[in-house]
Amino acid sequence: MSPSQNATASRCVVVTGASSGIGKASAEAFARMGWHVIGTGRDPARCADAEEAIRAVASHGSRVDFVRGDFTEMAEVKRVASEIANLTDRVHVLVNNAGGVRDAHYRTSEGLEATFAANHLAPFLLTRELLPLLEKAADDSPPGTVRVIAVSSSAHLVCQGLNWNDLMMVEDFTANAAYCQAKLANLLFTRELNRRLADKGIVAQAMHPGRVGSNFASHGDDAMQAYMAANECILPEAPARTIIWMATAPEVGRDGGRYFHDLAEIDAAPQACDDDAAARLWSESENMLANLV
Ligand SMILES: NC(=O)c1ccc[n+]([C@@H]2O[C@H](COP(=O)([O-])OP(=O)(O)OC[C@H]3O[C@@H](n4cnc5c(N)ncnc54)[C@H](OP(=O)(O)O)[C@@H]3O)[C@@H](O)[C@H]2O)c1
Numbered sequence: 001m002s003p004s005q006n007a008t009a010s011r012c013v014v015v016t017g018a019s020s021g022i023g024k025a026s027a028e029a030f031a032r033m034g035w036h037v038i039g040t041g042r043d044p045a046r047c048a049d050a051e052e053a054i055r056a057v058a059s060h061g062s063r064v065d066f067v068r069g070d071f072t073e074m075a076e077v078k079r080v081a082s083e084i085a086n087l088t089d090r091v092h093v094l095v096n097n098a099g100g101v102r103d104a105h106y107r108t109s110e111g112l113e114a115t116f117a118a119n120h121l122a123p124f125l126l127t128r129e130l131l132p133l134l135e136k137a138a139d140d141s142p143p144g145t146v147r148v149i150a151v152s153s154s155a156h157l158v159c160q161g162l163n164w165n166d167l168m169m170v171e172d173f174t175a176n177a178a179y180c181q182a183k184l185a186n187l188l189f190t191r192e193l194n195r196r197l198a199d200k201g202i203v204a205q206a207m208h209p210g211r212v213g214s215n216f217a218s219h220g221d222d223a224m225q226a227y228m229a230a231n232e233c234i235l236p237e238a239p240a241r242t243i244i245w246m247a248t249a250p251e252v253g254r255d256g257g258r259y260f261h262d263l264a265e266i267d268a269a270p271q272a273c274d275d276d277a278a279a280r281l282w283s284e285s286e287n288m289l290a291n292l293v
Contacts, residue, residue, distance in 0.1 A: 021214025144253025
């Protein structure tokens with residue numbers, strides 16, 4: 001019997017971007033631990049390969065499902081969320097990992113800039129759509145054990161603050177600046193999400209994975225590809241260990257809105273700890289989505 005039909009798993013995790021790199025390594029680790037793993041990905045061949053690889057290491061009693069969708073399109077994010085809701089009635093951990101840098105400016109069919117859409121708006125919307133499943137898990141779990149984890153980046157340090165007049169960088173786009181801004185948005189979103197969920201027993205935390213040898217650079221421009229090739233990278237299993245720890249360790253279930261790297265808390269930039277900016281990003285994101293979906 002395949003792990004997907006043999007479900008006795010008591011904890012369910014959604015890992016976005018599980019078709020490659022950090023997300024795939026994390027999904028494999030959760031499957032080894034016997035969880036019900038729901039992975040998401042975009043590229044059909046990478047999704048199929050990853051699903052097979054995750055199933056191959058899944059322990060008895062775990063369950064593995066995969067849902068495909070392009071997170072630059074918010075209609076796709078909504079569809080993915082509703083497919084997840086058909087697979088489980090509870091989500092104990094949501095790992096918002098999907099994303100990365102792009103090589104140029106791409107405008108989606110919904111009129112969004114692709115980097116901002118995939119790295120910030122998609123996890124914002126997916127979390128909102130999965131909130132009933134997170135709340136249901138929290139209702140019958142000890143406080144602090146239901147968690148939302150954002151895979152951000154030290155790239156946020158480079159962005160001095162969100163460009164409120166042009167969050168999509170329509171006027172002045174560079175691929176790196178768009179990425180750095182989106183990774184700052186991950187931290188601000190985590191901060192405001194945690195504030196809003198605190199009384200429900202759900203904790204939101206963020207992490208920096210390090211410089212990781214994955215498929216990340218292949219989506220970037222020549223300079224990004226050269227930078228990643230010239231510098232030593234760690235294996236995706238290293239940040240996956242931190243993600244598993246963040247999903248399970250009692251000390252990470254307290255005092256949400258924090259930032260971690262390599263199994264320890266680290267400092268985020270001051271601009272990532274700005275409660276007013278976090279609240280404003282939330283309402284701007286709601287407004288953007290209200291005009292779309
Ligand atoms: N690698 C690093 O050095 C590094 C450093 C700091 C932060 N990060 C962050 O770590 C996270 C994971 O990156 P990674 O290094 O593991 O890179 P990766 O190997 O390229 O994996 C990224 C995952 O996200 C998915 N994804 C990307 N854009 C998507 C979209 N528009 N719609 C749906 N899925 C999408 C990819 O799907 P496909 O298989 O279809 O591409 C893949 O599953 C990202 O958020 C990245 O920003 C990485």
